[in-house]
Amino acid sequence: MKKNGFFNKFIVALVELIVYFYLLIFFRIESVWILVATILILGVILYLSRKFKKTFDYITDCFNKNKNFATFFIIILMLAFPFISKLIVPLYIYWLLIIIQTFIFSIVALGLNFQAGTTGVMNLSSAAFYGVGAYTAGYLAIHYKLPAALTIPIGGIAAAIFGLILFIPIFRTRGQYFALITLAFGYMFVLSLNNLDFVGGPQGLKNIPPINLFGYNFQKAPFGTHFYVNYYYLAFILLLVALLIFGRLYNSWIGLTLNYIRDDEPAAKGCGVSTNLWKLVTLLIGNFFMGVGGAFYAHMIGFISPPNFTLTISLLIISIVLLGGSDNIIGVLVGAFILVLVPEKLRVITEYRVMLYGLLIVLILIFRPKGLIPFKERIYHESIAKEN
């Protein structure tokens, strides 16, 4: 392990830049072949990583030892993304929107991950809470003219309270039945939306006002780009906040207790954990983030309707959590990127998207139920892991 700190950081930056520019090329090239090329390249990298294990281990080590720098650099890259993509990708506006959608789903998936991955509470109606946030925000913005700075948090709170009302009677039920109830609830939510006129029924809510943050109108395009850029930065900040919160929760008593509830609830009870209360709080927090994601979406797109919140969307969120790796916030990000970006490239097969999601879930659960990103032990903090 070379001792030169600067060189290690350079390696980290280099790897990140390579991935970054590959992503941009991925966006730029229209043809489906880029997807084939990507899979091939990934295959080659996988092969090389076995053959040149030492080099790859060294690179991984660089990342592990320079976590702060790695994170910092990625953030810089992502902040610059709108402008750099404008230079390289002709359809950058479209891809901006897709990336924002990825951020939104990441936030929702982080919420679900906290419930299902960390605590083992299988919530199959994440789209419904996403929907509660969206409809609450939309309704308040249209009929009460509340600004986004209020509607988005309120959307989150509404989703949390909604979840509370729903889950308090049922969280005592055992895992599988609980999952069933959430499934039934997801159906009931969409059915009700279609029949409730005050939220627009099957037509949904239209003309939801865009975000206007402390006087800055999000419809204005900054620096001659496009007004999506505003939403991009806000979504990115929200995502960072979510990552920070969930990361910290994981590396603390909270994460430990929730993991214990997930893996062996009676043992947790035997250690004095009031498991029902903890599960409820988990549901609250997870639903809050789902609602925030929905509220943001409502403002950005301006129009929401029942088909946005069906079981298919819940399944997408679940796939994201499963694919990346349950209880792993980096995994959730990876899962979101793959599951939102890849289908976009496969416009040829947009029709087949839902079927592929279904198949994907089956395949993941059969072959790799732990997800793509390997499991990492909880270390809390480097200082604690150091030997005495």
Add this chain to the structure above:
Amino acid sequence: MTGFSVVVQILFNGIMLGIQYTMIAVGFTLFRGVLNVLNFSHGDVFMVGAFVSMTLISSFGVMSAAGFSYIGLIIAIFILSMLIVGIIGVIFERLAVKPVSKGPVTMSLLATLGLGIAIREAVRLFYPRGSESKSFPELFHKLFAGTKGVFEFGGVIFRYENILILIIGIVVVFILAFFINKTKMGLAIRAVAQDAECALMMGVNKDLIIDVTFFIGSGLAALAAILYGLYYNTIVFNMGALAGVIGLSAAVVGGLGNIYGAIIGGFVFSLTEALSAAFIPRGSEFMDVVAFGVVILFLIFRPSGILGEKVFERV
């Protein structure tokens, strides 16, 4: 419509629905018992049954046959559909359901959910004009040619065909109950459902029984699908989604793992829906919501169902 005729109509609707729900619910309960999975693809197997039988009916030209060949063809359609769908069910079980049955039940729930969606979409994409609803051909009309075709009771008009459907359904349910409780195979199924390890030790071929169970369950679903098609005359690619959720809910309400429970659950569910449709304003739109509400209440207060046993968690 007099009060009595309303009741009769509701009862009839409830029973017709109930038979279909029961046949699907039985599948769920059997799968849960024998493989410890919640098989969400079962509803979509039901849908496949509808499409398979519809295709068979049109290809065999049943409509234009007459006499004994007509009756023979009808019986052949029923048997062939159940056979084909039964085999399809076993294939799905081998490929996708069994591999995930070793983990926690929520995993099989998710996996079969995904499988069901894949099946649903596959039909939509690959069956000619799959996204449209299809009209299911009439099968029985020739049987009653030359008769009035309907009779009246209590102010409600009943078509002979529907009565026939009802009778077929009831007979099948009885045959099923007999099979499970009085035959050797049925005993083997119950043994595996109770305690698979023990059954293995007694010389029961567990894998075979699992295959047989899925075969029977899927075949039953196919039968339910034919009856559904004959009664409602319309099928569509996503009919399995709701049917599956309802079938599972019915099985749970009756008590998962108990055949009689599935039967009771099926009728409880269908009668709740029939009653809501009749008495709640805009009931036919909300009847599913009401029924789900009932299921949720059961899951909260009596998750073992009407006939199920209470289970204590071992510490």
Add this chain to the structure above:
Amino acid sequence: MEKNVILYSEDIEMRFGGLYALKNVNIKIYENEILGMIGPNGSGKTTFFNVITGFYKPTGGNFYFLGEKLTGKEPYEIMVRGLSRTYQTSRVCFDLTVLDNILIGTHFVQKSRYFDALLNRKKLYKEIEYYKEKAVHLLKIFNPDLVNKLFVRVGSLPFIDRRRVEISRAMISEPKLILLDEPSAGMNADETKELMDDIGKVRSEMKNATIFIIEHDMKVISTVTERVYALNFGQVIAEGTYEEVSNDIDVKEAYFGKELDNENRFAA
């Protein structure tokens, strides 16, 4: 010398449908003693543990810990008053680290919660560090090797080490009463000997603790315990030292069956 009773049960009854798993169970646990409980399979030993830790709510009777009636309370309400337990099937979370599995034992004594996890990381790390030291101290007693494996998945450890992690988890909160449910289950003779040493170490480490052990292995009971209860068919059939209980007729009958009556053997 009058010893304090820290836990006693009054006519505990536990019915499952028509079956009495426990009936008229009156047990006293004195402070600082090492108490054993024996009985054939299905005699209700673990059921009794489950009752006094709140996992089962008794259908009759009461029990009191440190003078407080705890009947009908949930496990989390009971354990926080100073009990801890291990389980017959050694419940630890295989996917979590050794440290994690021990730290969870401090759940009801540690102070930081959501607020600190999010905003006051320093306080959180200090607390974790403090309990980590305690965990290291405990592990050193049982198996110093484990100290190097603090961040290893518990699932990769041999069975006896997993037991030790479980026992450390039960000890780290410094409980007043530790319940050990068949700690030697699944162990061979050598491992059982190590276990008996471990229990001795627990005793010397926690001088004020009371230990209550369920066991099948009579060697463990005879070596380690000071007093024993014997159960059969859910009822207490004997109580006393190991010598007294093992010679008791009812106990022998429970394990070996009725003694053959010599006359009847040749009855026509």
